[in-house]
Amino acid sequence: xxxxxxxxxxxxxxxxxxxxxxxxxxxxxxxxxxxxxxxxxxxxxxxxxxxxxxxxxxxxxxxxxxxxxxxxxxxxxxxxxxxxxxxxxxxxxxxxxxxxxxxxxxxxxxxxxxxxxxxxxxxxxxxxxxxxxxxxxxxxxxxxxxxxxxxxxxxxxxxxxxxxxxxxxxxxxxxxxxxxxxxxxxxxxxxxxxxxxxxxxxxxxxxxxxxxxxxxxxxxxxxxxxxxxxxxxxxxxxxxxxxxxxxxxxxxxxxxxxxxxxxxxxxxxxxxxxxxxxxxxxxxxxxxxxxxxxxxxxxxxxxxxxxxxxxxxxxxxxxxxxxxxxxxxxxxxxxxxxxxxxxxxxxxxxxxxxxxxxxxxxxxxxxxxxxxxxxxxxxxxxxxxxxxxxxxxxxxxxxxxxxxxxxxxxxxxxxxxxxxxxxxxxxxxxxxxxxxxxxxxxxxxxxxxxxxxxxxxxxxxxxxxxxxxxxxxxxxxxxxxxxxxxxxxxxxxxxxxxxxxxxxxxxxxxxxxxxxxxxxxxxxxxxxxxxxxxxxxx
Amino acid sequence: xxxxxxxxxxxxxxxxxxxxxxxxxxxxxxxxxxxxxxxxxxxxxxxxxxxxxxxxxxxxxxxxxxxxxxxxxx
Numbered sequence: 001x002x003x004x005x006x007x008x009x010x011x012x013x014x015x016x017x018x019x020x021x022x023x024x025x026x027x028x029x030x031x032x033x034x035x036x037x038x039x040x041x042x043x044x045x046x047x048x049x050x051x052x053x054x055x056x057x058x059x060x061x062x063x064x065x066x067x068x069x070x071x072x073x074x075x076x077x078x079x080x081x082x083x084x085x086x087x088x089x090x091x092x093x094x095x096x097x098x099x100x101x102x103x104x105x106x107x108x109x110x111x112x113x114x115x116x117x118x119x120x121x122x123x124x125x126x127x128x129x130x131x132x133x134x135x136x137x138x139x140x141x142x143x144x145x146x147x148x149x150x151x152x153x154x155x156x157x158x159x160x161x162x163x164x165x166x167x168x169x170x171x172x173x174x175x176x177x178x179x180x181x182x183x184x185x186x187x188x189x190x191x192x193x194x195x196x197x198x199x200x201x202x203x204x205x206x207x208x209x210x211x212x213x214x215x216x217x218x219x220x221x222x223x224x225x226x227x228x229x230x231x232x233x234x235x236x237x238x239x240x241x242x243x244x245x246x247x248x249x250x251x252x253x254x255x256x257x258x259x260x261x262x263x264x265x266x267x268x269x270x271x272x273x274x275x276x277x278x279x280x281x282x283x284x285x286x287x288x289x290x291x292x293x294x295x296x297x298x299x300x301x302x303x304x305x306x307x308x309x310x311x312x313x314x315x316x317x318x319x320x321x322x323x324x325x326x327x328x329x330x331x332x333x334x335x336x337x338x339x340x341x342x343x344x345x346x347x348x349x350x351x352x353x354x355x356x357x358x359x360x361x362x363x364x365x366x367x368x369x370x371x372x373x374x375x376x377x378x379x380x381x382x383x384x385x386x387x388x389x390x391x392x393x394x395x396x397x398x399x400x401x402x403x404x405x406x407x408x409x410x411x412x413x414x415x416x417x418x419x420x421x422x423x424x425x426x427x428x429x430x431x432x433x434x435x436x437x438x439x440x441x442x443x444x445x446x447x448x449x450x451x452x453x454x455x456x457x458x459x460x461x462x463x464x465x466x467x468x469x470x471x472x473x474x475x476x477x478x479x480x481x482x483x484x485x486x487x488x489x490x491x492x493x494x495x496x497x498x499x500x501x502x503x504x505x506x507x508x509x510x511x512x513x514x515x516x517x518x519x520x521x522x523x524x525x526x527x528x529x530x531x532x533x534x535x536x537x538x
Numbered sequence: 539x540x541x542x543x544x545x546x547x548x549x550x551x552x553x554x555x556x557x558x559x560x561x562x563x564x565x566x567x568x569x570x571x572x573x574x575x576x577x578x579x580x581x582x583x584x585x586x587x588x589x590x591x592x593x594x595x596x597x598x599x600x601x602x603x604x605x606x607x608x609x610x611x612x
Contacts, residue, residue: 383574386571387574389574392574394579398582403577
């Protein structure tokens with residue numbers, strides 16, 4: 001259905017002819033990177049690469065930002081990434097900040113959870129923001145960066161792989177042209193045409209149960225929390241979700257049975273009574289209605305010759321857990337610095353293989369988590385339903401039962417078991433181990449550790465805890481010093497605590513904020529060796 | 539082997555009896571519900587995924603042995 005869009009004006013873009021289209025067919029223009037698909041993943045990747053000094057061509061087959069709220073939950077990790085891309089403030093200002101979720105069974109609350117129960121983090125656990133706002137802000141940011149050439153109504157229709165490049169055929173309103181790219185990044189979504197062009201399978205599981213999404217506009221006083229029901233009185237025997245978005249829009253997600261007729265169920269006159277039963281009134285307008293089946297699928301390999309897949313084109317998960325858009329943004333963050341180094345020649349092309357290794361590991365984790373949530377919501381057999389019933393009833397009186405109730409496990413950054421990490425040689429009782437994402441904490445003057453990380457640029461960083469002795473970072477590695485003369489003060493002690501660090505310790509952070517190595521007593525040689533491993537030079 | 543299969547109850551008959559008696563008077567459906575809850579409670583008490591997996595493996599072998607016996611009889 002066509003939603004009542006109030007946002008169309010700022011999301012419509014025009015096709016413009018580019019001089020590349022005037023070149024003769026046998027000598028197409030050459031570009032280092034062509035990104036296909038201007039969704040959240042493609043847009044973020046383009047900004048990241050451009051900030052690293054790369055020239056990027058970004059193609060999209062439409063001339064507008066897609067309709068419908070679609071992805072709405074953006075994670076702390078994604079916000080920290082968008083901070084580095086210069087867009088997080090705008091997202092957070094517009095978005096609805098939340099960290100608390102409640103799970104209900106029937107009429108009563110089973111339990112509530114807080115995804116970020118501690119202070120001292122710059123960004124909240126999550127914001128809710130309609131995907132069209134996120135995309136619009138990213139497109140605005142692209143306007144600040146001369147390195148990005150965003151071409152609307154440019155549809156890739158053919159791909160030719162060569163040894164050291166790929167040639168794309170692109171259809172436009174004024175006919176076709178070709179582009180020569182050293183690397184193509186396919187961010188063209190779950191129905192990726194690039195994936196079909198490389199002939200890759202997209203194997204996995206399609207779940208039979210159907211879910212109805214309705215975004216409704218209404219004024220309501222529900223708190224800004226994620227509410228999830230098993231077997232609610234207004235929707236007996238199935239699950240339901242209610243979650244706030246900006247502009248008085250509320251996401252409602254209702255489980256339907258597997259035999260429901262999508263055409264019938266999507267009709268507003270049929271959706272309205274369902275929602276009215278839930279809300280107890282019918283004073284709301286529809287923003288967007290969609291019906292879908294869960295799918296959990298991934299490509300076997302995320303890299304095919306010179307084409308690299310990121311986001312939904314490479315992996316698809318069910319939506320309860322906010323693992324779709326957020327994992328796509330993690331793909332972009334993981335790929336960007338590696339592709340930049342390879343294009344500069346500071347790392348060998350084999351570094352890109354670690355993108356496949358790390359992000360396919362993350363995809364497996366996301367698929368595993370979201371499959372478990374889906375199976376819990378829609379049991380596959382009588383016995384599975386029986387076990388779920390036992391969990392729900394035990395949850396009323398036991399803590400372990402509450403923790404087994406699975407109404408969606410929300411996205412957190414994956415830990416990588418990766419050849420880029422150097423194993424711990426010392427004893428650590430806490431802190432992020434190699435392969436884990438860095439943790440935020442407040443620092444004096446700078447605001448937060450993630451600010452200090454962002455402000456110094458986007459290369460490898462040595463985070464060290466001063467003991468008075470001088471620890472020099474290797475060439476090309478940035479320094480963040482905690483404590484000591486000229487270092488950042490840690491007045492709350494939270495940096496040292498969260499990193500389990502005593503004076504003298506140091507962490508080597510990758511450009512994507514992951515820990516490459518850590519040392520209780522760092523030496524120049526140990527740091528250099530870890531750096532070389534993390535840059536794929538070994 | 540993390541799973542203990544030696545006899546851990548001083549009076550094993552009491553343990554068996556306690557479970558049997560818990561099922562008395564229940565319908566098939568209620569018995570199955572009861573078992574599901576009991577399994578989850580005991581699994582959490584054990585609190586060790588390796589032990590749980592071994593226990594599942596040991597229980598599952600009954601199904602496989604049962605199938606093989608059936609096949610031999612046919």
